[in-house]
Amino acid sequence: MWSLVIKHVIYSPKETAYRTIKSIAPRVRFAPSPTGYLHLGGLRTALYNYLFAKSENGTFILRIEDTDQSRKVEGSVLALIRDLEWAGVECKEGPNVGGKYGPYVQSERLPIYQDHITKLLDNGSAYRCFCTERRLNILRRDAIKAQRVPKYDNRCRFLSDQDIKDKIKAGTPYCVRFKLTSDCMSFEDLIYGGIAYDVSLNEGDPVLMKSDGYPTYHFANVVDDHLMKITHVLRGVEWQISTTKHLLIYNAFGWEPPQFGHLPLIVNSDGTKLSKRQNDVKVEEYRNKGILPLALVNYITLAGGGFDHVPGEGVRLKTMDDLADEFQIDKISSNPSRLNPDLLEECNRLEIKRQLKNPELSVQLVRKLQSLILETYPDQKFNVTEDHVKTVLNWAVSRISRLEELVTNKFGFLWILPTNEDIELDKELLHKLINNLQRLETFDETSIKDNLKLFSKENNVKFPELMKMLRAVLSGLNEGPGVAEMMHLLGKDQALTRIKSVAR
Structure with a gap:
């Protein structure tokens, strides 16, 4: 032939x-x-x-x-x-x-x-x-x-x-x-x-x-x-x-x-050719799935060379100005550019973190998350104020790589009251806990955890059992962030409101 x-x-x-x-x-x-x-x-x-x-x-x-x-x-x-x-x-x-x-x-x-x-x-x-x-x-x-x-x-x-x-x-x-x-x-x-x-x-x-x-x-x-x-x-x-x-x-x-x-x-990470029939090669699909522009740009440049990279440095998110300053044609590899999906997630997490540090960009980020919350929970919203949403974002930035993760079941407790129909509750104990927490002046993780440990001892209830009950009351989940961390994140008023709603 x-x-x-x-x-x-x-x-x-x-x-x-x-x-x-x-x-x-x-x-x-x-x-x-x-x-x-x-x-x-x-x-x-x-x-x-x-x-x-x-x-x-x-x-x-x-x-x-x-x-x-x-x-x-x-x-x-x-x-x-x-x-x-x-x-x-x-x-x-x-x-x-x-x-x-x-x-x-x-x-x-x-x-x-x-x-x-x-x-x-x-x-x-x-x-x-x-x-x-x-x-x-x-x-x-x-x-x-x-x-x-x-x-x-x-x-x-x-x-x-x-x-x-x-x-x-x-x-x-x-x-x-x-x-x-x-x-x-x-x-x-x-x-x-x-x-x-x-x-x-x-x-x-x-x-x-x-x-x-x-x-x-x-x-x-x-x-x-x-x-x-x-x-x-x-x-x-x-x-x-x-x-x-x-x-x-x-x-x-x-x-x-x-x-x-x-x-x-x-090419794909295994060296196979990308197919135009795959949805994951469309720029529009990346945008629809919560990938931020600068994250996608860095993802592409990490695969193809042409830029300064220090061995062992790990992923460093670069702005367009950074990339332009570093760009050199003779540093582009002639080998196929292999995509690493893990790098995309890391780039997106770093871009969320970068935007949070920028006063103007952080406002846009908050508004985008507020919109996602209202779309996902149109009839069950609990607290989507700008201050609370920004607090959540600062807490979540090390735990997520896309904003959309914050409206999944795993983090739904942040925005809506959980259903507690199948939970066995000691309402008398909860009323005591409400009074105890109301007297707590400093509402940070350490103070909350120390307070709950003392409360369990004074009321002769096992600490793990108290934590299990409070986790269910606060989030409706069997696992997730620690209870003290969760209460601090929700804030004193919201945490007490949730406990009161099931202690009636």
Whole structure:
């Protein structure tokens, strides 16, 4: 069978290519297709481009590549923009903010592509192809049957001018193809080092302009990157094999190409490939499940390299400014980026902790938890005041990694009165305990615990039995935080209110 061959060659040090970056303010772009949701791989590409631009005082551009109209999903552009904004990836130019190199949606740039395809036809780098889909399918089928590379045989490259005129006059549909040469193109990948590849070994002349008047990805990509003055292209490694083809198109126009760097695949912790069909690769799903933006950003960067990391340091949450300050392309690993789900939970816990220390962010965090409480317990709320919610958050930050955990059954006692229908209660003992606790001036864990121990001794009741009864009264749970810790967390008034409600 056929095989694709990419040669990694050493013809100049990788560091030399990276040094050239420093000489200009970079212009980089994230160019997704509007075919659905933003997944982790797409966010990683956008994030690394954004951090690179931010680190060098450059420009990050969003461009929508929608030349394949059959795959376009309604509403996906707005969803992509929303997900990027949520993650903190800010565009300086794009369909949502404008800019002097627009339009930034390819379907709005068709006259530009028509103009440039004419230039390639005129200089002999491209030609019209009138082959039918049926003929192309036959070529493909016969090649596979003979165990050859299935590629176009370049038949229409050799049509005479008169043949072309006659077919155009007859209204025969055609596309425009690029004349591949057998040159072994090479470039210095900013991440992988030297790459060399002869495209013609495995491909026939590629289509640049489809019969419907829309450009293919390869053509529009080159034209747009040139006209938008893109200096560096950071994209997924799956596009590495296409780069030499793009270089041939740059040469046909006589243009200087940008520098290219290809980001390795993101894989599961066991090395298996992430599937776009998995819900856990959608950025939207992470947001819906309580992952905070900066936590997801750190999770991605921890997997792929490109940043300073001290061995044995553990997880250190970094802000966007921190990440931009540390970002270095030559520190990105060329090995697949393995995701570690445990790191995501730790990053989220650290982000909750960071936000709690910030006066402005802590208010937003409190409001978000208040909203979750009211949604989860609409008819049974007990105390969701700002002070109480913030007290709970400060207590819980070492116990949870997501806010949503605080409205599960495990922590439900914090917000609602437990049901005590099946609990055996000594109401006389509870009344004595109420009077005892009311006289307690200092209501911290140590004072509460010492008081309860003394109370159990004076009233001839075993301390574990008293704790079991109080735990049931206060939370309705068989296990959880210690009783003294729970009472301190609820506060004196709330703790007494709960005991009084069952001691009537």
